[in-house]
Amino acid sequence: MTDSGHWLSLAAALAIGAVIGLERGWQRREVAEGGRVAGLRTFILIAFAGGLAGVLAEQTGRLLVGVALAALATLLVIGYRRRSQDEADRGITTEIAALVTFLLGVMTTAATPLLATAGGVITATVLGFKPRLHALLRRVxxxxxxxxxxxxxxxxxxxxxxxxxxxxxxxxxxxxxxxxxxxxxxxxxxxxxxxxxxxxxxxxxxxxxxxxxxxxxxxxxxxxxxxxxxxxxxxxxxxxxxxxxxxxxxxxxxxxxxxxxxxxxxxxxxxxxxxxxxxxxxxxxxxxxxxxxxxxxxxxxxxxxxxxxxxxxxxxxxxxxxxxxxxxxxxxxxxxxxxxxxxxxxxxxxxxxxxxxxxxxxxxxxxxxxxxxxxxxxxxxxxxxxxxxxxxxxxxxxxxxxxxxxxxxxxxxxxxxxxxx
Structure with a gap:
């Protein structure tokens, strides 16, 4: 991939992180600073890290993506354990969204930035429809x-x-x-x-x-x-x-x-x-x-x-x-x-x-x-x-x-x- 292609992929990764992070940050906007596992900035960085891992993997091999994903999962597990001790909420939606965001960031480097961006929008939409989806489940x-x-x-x-x-x-x-x-x-x-x-x-x-x-x-x-x-x-x-x-x-x-x-x-x-x-x-x-x-x-x-x-x-x-x-x-x-x-x-x-x-x-x-x-x-x-x-x-x-x-x-x-x- 050329340098211009890399820049396009990284820009798409940043956009994906911003869209998903905006939704997650808005949902937990009432939480005090530092009390969130991941907010707007964190999701942008997670997606950007996925894009960088995809770019570097072209030279070093795909193993790098797996290592980066495992490192992210470890950090999310630590963050979840700390949050679950302080809050009654035991949901892992934010953590799963973070993993999806990273993978979408990697996907932008696989010559499919538009598809990855669409995936980011769909992810944010699904996250944002939580009340309606739960209401639908109660009616079915x-x-x-x-x-x-x-x-x-x-x-x-x-x-x-x-x-x-x-x-x-x-x-x-x-x-x-x-x-x-x-x-x-x-x-x-x-x-x-x-x-x-x-x-x-x-x-x-x-x-x-x-x-x-x-x-x-x-x-x-x-x-x-x-x-x-x-x-x-x-x-x-x-x-x-x-x-x-x-x-x-x-x-x-x-x-x-x-x-x-x-x-x-x-x-x-x-x-x-x-x-x-x-x-x-x-x-x-x-x-x-x-x-x-x-x-x-x-x-x-x-x-x-x-x-x-x-x-x-x-x-x-x-x-x-x-x-x-x-x-x-x-x-x-x-x-x-x-x-x-x-x-x-x-x-x-x-x-x-x-x-x-x-x-x-x-x-x-x-x-x-x-x-x-x-x-x-x-x-x-x-x-x-x-x-x-x-x-x-x-x-x-x-x-x-x-x-x-x-x-x-x-x-x-x-x-x-x-x-x-």
Whole structure:
């Protein structure tokens, strides 16, 4: 590393120490001078020492970093023992923060000063949120704690281990793709549960519908349709959230197209605006009709924060659809762009949108690609309508049918007009 690089690394180390030391010093500002194990100046020096150790280690070897870290840990242990004799506080947060600060200082010399600086800001933020984090822990019950751990398990442990390649008939089954849907469905139910707890049933469900639509409106439809079967008082509210989530899919398609093939935007703006407008209007009507939703209900909606069994059943259904879709695509012929769009849209809109956008650059007619994207969106919307009818049934199925049916009619009208005009 050059001298200028060393100066940048040491400056980043000083900044890290200042940010973390500022937070620690402010937290213990009432303690008399000399009564703190580490304050603002000490944290700056600890980070600076880490940066210096990293610089010197380039010439002397990494053993120096280990020796310096051990020396710092020894000093912190001595300081902790003295403090614990004078105070009732037995926490070691400051001592751990000091070790983290030193390691972040070392990290600035490993050609990653920006990442180390970000780590310093995150550390200071976590330290500063102590009251809110403790309040959150007091509000979380045993069921919710287990749900947090289970969601972390299926996301951070199982998902990365699954192979990202095709298996089974025609290599149509991708384990990672299928498990991603399991994670999405579980996460949507998890977010919905806490959104209801924090903001109340009405706002919580609608917020869940809005944000879940950015990830997977199909997963949300399944989750709320299942909930609607047992919580009929909330069916109008669930229906509004489903239509809202489905509507957010259309603007998302424009974002994908603009990233791959901006030339398609001019032709897609009209159908997307038409379907989004109809969906937004239907959402507003359903939300207004659900203003008294939940009256007479014995419990709030989405009581279960984690339902793995439901997610697994949907993954099995998705696997069956993926195999059937690949079979249809093969026997119908790859030249059938419209058939391919309809079949692909049954499971995913993003993939076919990106594929058709890329095919335009390879010679596919722009109008054909635009029709294919809209047809995929219509097929996907029809699947969500079918899920609501088959699973939720009753009033929710009827309300979702009216809302999404209007969206499908608008999109089909535009698609039909492009063939005849």
């Amino acid at each position: 019950d045993g069921v919710e704690m287990r749900a947090i751990l289970q969601l972390a398990l299926i996301t951070a442990v199982i998902l990365p281990l699954l192979p990202d390649q095709g298996y089974g008939p025609w290599q149509a089954l991708n384990p990672r793709t299928l498990w991603t849907m399991v994670v999405l469905i579980s996460a949507i139910g998890f977010v919905g549960h806490f959104a209801v707890r924090v903001t109340g049933p009405r706002r919580g469900i609608l917020l869940t519908g809005l944000f879940a639509g950015l990830a997977s409106s199909t997963a949300l439809t399944l989750t709320l349709s299942r909930a609607g079967r047992s919580q009929r008082a909330y069916q109008p509210l669930f229906a509004a959230a489903v239509v809202m989530a489905s509507t957010t899919m259309f603007p998302r398609m424009l974002v994908l197209v603009s990233a791959i093939q901006p030339a398609m935007l001019a032709g897609l703006i009209t159908p997307v605006a038409l379907m989004t407008g109809v969906g937004a209007l239907a959402t507003a009507v359903l939300a207004w009709r659900s203003r008294d939703g939940g009256r007479g209900a014995s419990q709030p909606p989405m009581q279960r924060p984690f339902e793995l069994a439901t997610a697994l059943r949907f993954a099995l259904l998705l696997a069956a659809v993926m195999v059937a879709g690949e079979a249809l695509r093969r026997y119908a012929g790859d030249a059938g762009v419209y058939a391919l769009s309809l079949v692909s849209g049954l499971t995913d809109v993003d993939a076919i949108t990106l594929s058709l956008s890329g095919m335009v650059g390879d010679g596919l007619d722009t109008t054909v690609a635009e029709r294919g994207v809209v047809m995929a969106a219509l097929a996907n919307t029809l699947v969500k309508l079918g899920l609501a009818l088959a699973i939720a049934r009753g009033r929710m199925g009827a309300l979702v049918s009216m809302g999404l049916g209007a969206v499908i009619a608008a999109g089909a009208l535009w698609t039909g007009s492009t063939f005849w005009l």
